[in-house]
Amino acid sequence: MAHHNELGRWGEDIAAAALEAEGAVIRERNWRMGRLEIDIVACKGADLIFAEVKTRADADEDPLEAVDERKIAHMVRAAEAYLRGCDVPFGVRFDLFAIRGTPSSHTVEHIPDAFYPPLKSYR
Numbered sequence: 259m260a261h262h263n264e265l266g267r268w269g270e271d272i273a274a275a276a277l278e279a280e281g282a283v284i285r286e287r288n289w290r291m292g293r294l295e296i297d298i299v300a301c302k303g304a305d306l307i308f309a310e311v312k313t314r315a316d317a318d319e320d321p322l323e324a325v326d327e328r329k330i331a332h333m334v335r336a337a338e339a340y341l342r343g344c345d346v347p348f349g350v351r352f353d354l355f356a357i358r359g360t361p362s363s364h365t366v367e368h369i370p371d372a373f374y375p376p377l378k379s380y381r
Contacts, residue, residue, distance in 0.1 A: 273309060
């Protein structure tokens, strides 16, 4: 596995553990349908959480710079596909995680409800 894949997997492990520590239950990791992908799908209370995790080894890099309009649209399309595939009586929220550093020294930034889906169709 390439180094960037290992780093991304490690970041997703950290984010999943953080969600679980907050009382969420992880439903899916790396859920895929075609080209759509969601890093983490979790439940907490009445919310279904779709989480995107961005990890950078360089502590000076901002992982959240990679979450632009296009990435948000992709996340919303993936969430729509996930919701069509299952009957879930939940509200929906989109969380972002920014992991900076290495396993020996890192920071975790969690932004719950990071954005609301834009008001247009992504079909």
